[in-house]
Amino acid sequence: MRTISTLIIMFIATTVFSSPQTGKDTKKDGNGDFRYLTEQFADAKILRYQVPGFEDLSLSQKKLIYYLSRAALCGRDITYDQNYKMNLLIRRTLEVIYRDFSGDRSSEDYKKFVVYLKRVWFCNGIHHHYSTDKFLPEFSQAYFANLIKKTPTESLPLSKDQTKNQFVLEMTPLIFDPAIAPKRVNLDPDSDLVLSSASNFYDGVNQQEAEDFYAKMKSDAKRNKQDTLVSFGLNSKLVRENGKIVEKTYKVGGLYTQAIEQIVVWLESALAVTETPEQRDAVKKLITYYRSGNLKTWDEYNIAWVKDLNSLVDFVNGFIEVYGDPMAMKGSWESIVNFKDVEATKRTEILSKNAQFFEDNSPVAPEFKKKKVKGVTAKVITAAQLGGECHPTTPIGINLPNAPWIRKEYGSKSVTIDNITMAYDQAAKGNGFLDEFAFSKEEIARAGEYGHLAGNLTTDLHECLGHGSGQLNKGVGTDALKNYHSTIEESRADLFALYYIKDQALVNFGLVPNDEVAKAEYDSYIRNGLMTQLVRIQPGKTIEESHMRDRALIARWVYEKGNAAKVIEKVTRDGKTYFKINDYDALRIQFGELLKIVQRITSEGDYNAARELVENYAVQVDPALHKEVLARYEKLKIAPYTGFINPEYSLVRDGDTITDVKITYPDDFAAQMMLYSKKYSFLPVR
Numbered sequence: 001m002r003t004i005s006t007l008i009i010m011f012i013a014t015t016v017f018s019s020p021q022t023g024k025d026t027k028k029d030g031n032g033d034f035r036y037l038t039e040q041f042a043d044a045k046i047l048r049y050q051v052p053g054f055e056d057l058s059l060s061q062k063k064l065i066y067y068l069s070r071a072a073l074c075g076r077d078i079t080y081d082q083n084y085k086m087n088l089l090i091r092r093t094l095e096v097i098y099r100d101f102s103g104d105r106s107s108e109d110y111k112k113f114v115v116y117l118k119r120v121w122f123c124n125g126i127h128h129h130y131s132t133d134k135f136l137p138e139f140s141q142a143y144f145a146n147l148i149k150k151t152p153t154e155s156l157p158l159s160k161d162q163t164k165n166q167f168v169l170e171m172t173p174l175i176f177d178p179a180i181a182p183k184r185v186n187l188d189p190d191s192d193l194v195l196s197s198a199s200n201f202y203d204g205v206n207q208q209e210a211e212d213f214y215a216k217m218k219s220d221a222k223r224n225k226q227d228t229l230v231s232f233g234l235n236s237k238l239v240r241e242n243g244k245i246v247e248k249t250y251k252v253g254g255l256y257t258q259a260i261e262q263i264v265v266w267l268e269s270a271l272a273v274t275e276t277p278e279q280r281d282a283v284k285k286l287i288t289y290y291r292s293g294n295l296k297t298w299d300e301y302n303i304a305w306v307k308d309l310n311s312l313v314d315f316v317n318g319f320i321e322v323y324g325d326p327m328a329m330k331g332s333w334e335s336i337v338n339f340k341d342v343e344a345t346k347r348t349e350i351l352s353k354n355a356q357f358f359e360d361n362s363p364v365a366p367e368f369k370k371k372k373v374k375g376v377t378a379k380v381i382t383a384a385q386l387g388g389e390c391h392p393t394t395p396i397g398i399n400l401p402n403a404p405w406i407r408k409e410y411g412s413k414s415v416t417i418d419n420i421t422m423a424y425d426q427a428a429k430g431n432g433f434l435d436e437f438a439f440s441k442e443e444i445a446r447a448g449e450y451g452h453l454a455g456n457l458t459t460d461l462h463e464c465l466g467h468g469s470g471q472l473n474k475g476v477g478t479d480a481l482k483n484y485h486s487t488i489e490e491s492r493a494d495l496f497a498l499y500y501i502k503d504q505a506l507v508n509f510g511l512v513p514n515d516e517v518a519k520a521e522y523d524s525y526i527r528n529g530l531m532t533q534l535v536r537i538q539p540g541k542t543i544e545e546s547h548m549r550d551r552a553l554i555a556r557w558v559y560e561k562g563n564a565a566k567v568i569e570k571v572t573r574d575g576k577t578y579f580k581i582n583d584y585d586a587l588r589i590q591f592g593e594l595l596k597i598v599q600r601i602t603s604e605g606d607y608n609a610a611r612e613l614v615e616n617y618a619v620q621v622d623p624a625l626h627k628e629v630l631a632r633y634e635k636l637k638i639a640p641y642t643g644f645i646n647p648e649y650s651l652v653r654d655g656d657t658i659t660d661v662k663i664t665y666p667d668d669f670a671a672q673m674m675l676y677s678k679k680y681s682f683l684p685v686r
């Protein structure tokens with residue numbers, strides 16, 4: 001459920017979380033030298049992403065994207081304020097220095113200041129977007145005072161009658177003191193989660209009071225026979241006012257009204273160019289919800305949104321994910337505007353339609369196969385605009401809505417964002433990773449040509465077919481394998497994909513052009529499972545995460561089984577370790593054998609066999625190889641976190657008539673952030 005983290009693919013291009021894309025063509029859109037990576041600073045890198053297919057949309061669809069992209073930008077300040085109540089004041093201060101500082105801009109200190117400001121933009125505030133720890137500048141407090149001194153007084157966001165010196169005294173601890181607001185989201189159960197978290201969803205209220213408040217709200221709703229399914233607390237801040245605890249609702253006329261009014265203006269423009277009655281209904285309900293703040297209307301909107309399946313253009317806009325709140329109640333504002341990648345979605349449809357064929361022909365024992373199997377279709381989308389929590393860092397997949405009862409009764413939309421994974425894959429090409437860890441030039445070339453398709457197709461097979469294949473014996477529950485369940489389940493889905501990616505049927509279905517796609521996947525899977533995924537493990541630690549265990553299990557099992565015949569060969573060259581596949585067909589047979597074993601374990605709920613497989617193959621780390629891999633990776637200086645520059649859209653007019661929407665791809669992260677702050681800042685900084 002929910003958003004799939006970008007972090008998962010931070011090092012390795014082939015991941016079960018990357019997304020589908022058609023093999024040939026449309027994607028490259030004639031712009032082979034598009035520059036993805038624009039810069040790196042601290043632990044971050046900035047990429048651009050392309051929006052292939054935008055030019056082919058109708059004028060009306062382009063307008064819809066334009067209006068929705070404006071709505072996505074208008075909520076930007078909300079994210080900063082939700083993350084920490086001083087973020088907007090800090091950002092404004094840094095931005096006016098950046099704009100108006102009259103001192104030396106070539107000094108090392110000034111460069112450090114710029115890095116700090118970029119990190120604030122990158123994280124939508126002063127806390128690391130992933131660890132949620134407060135990060136500190138690398139310049140001194142004295143230098144900060146100097147920056148303020150050489151910035152015009154009238155530019156600075158001083159409070160009434162405040163002098164520059166007083167302002168410096170006010171701002172310095174906020175920025176420099178590690179003890180002030182040290183963590184955005186504190187999940188340590190031994191502390192008061194609300195009081196110890198810097199996120200701005202509660203004010204003057206502690207954890208117990210917040211829990212009591214919502215417990216009472218729920219019991220009141222039950223007693224009064226009101227809707228008890230709504231997502232209580234999702235769109236409000238809980239504050240103490242005149243001694244009483246009350247909700248301040250995010251809505252027109254309520255908290256964040258200045259930004260929400262603007263969002264509504266653009267949603268109203270969008271209303272005029274919606275594609276289907278269902279979409280029109282959804283947008284209307286969203287507007288109604290933003291005006292009333294009524295969470296029942298929010299649910300109605302979500303139901304309408306789930307029902308809108310025929311529009312090409314789609315979007316997310318609202319207070320949605322609750323990771324930013326240690327109590328997991330308050331929604332952070334986010335937006336993604338996108339349109340369906342019709343070609344890529346066809347592929348998941350082909351797999352889904354032929355689900356029974358794959359089931360019937362798998363190497364699994366007949367008694368463990370499903371007599372009737374149903375594939376899952378996931379939509380593949382092209383992101384056109386990222387906003388709020390989803391920008392600059394962004395998920396690569398979305399599965400919404402979050403309300404379990406709506407998912408159960410009305411379903412959900414599951415999407416993968418192809419142009420974002422494409423940007424990751426393309427940017428990874430030049431980073432030296434493959435050159436360092438791939439055995440041969442041939443492997444590198446194959447990865448370059450087929451890697452993206454191979455990774456996406458493996459994901460499709462894994463998600464659309466793998467998890468849904470096979471059946472459990474009567475009396476065996478999904479909990480039979482207990483702590484080994486996730487690893488075995490992920491292995492099962494991966495093995496299904498690995499077995500079938502090298503099947504002639506995929507060529508026959510037109511999903512792959514040739515056998516090279518499978519080879520590219522095998523190369524990267526083995527390289528990753530035996531070696532490169534270790535870059536994500538701290539020295540001395542074992543493998544814990546279940547997808548990583550799954551990959552280690554598969555790669556090490558086939559390596560060991562094929563050792564005598566040298567199916568996979570370990571080669572040392574210039575003191576470096578490589579793994580080279582000698583026999584791809586034999587490897588495929590081994591994947592099939594292991595799939596058969598893993599399916600039997602699953603179907604019978606054979607806990608002991610699961611434990612043996614996982615403990616023998618998936619957990620331990622060879623310390624010598626680990627050390628070597630970490631050292632080789634370290635030298636590449638690859639920034640682990642990625643943010644994106646949005647494209648920019650502009651209206652082309654003939655008199656009063658809009659005749660087109662133009663898309664351009666800016667390449668200056670700081671310039672885009674300054675532009676957004678200038679044009680889309682609606683909330684007061686104090």
Ligand code: ZN
Pocket residue numbers: 016462467490493
């Ligand atoms: Zn999975």
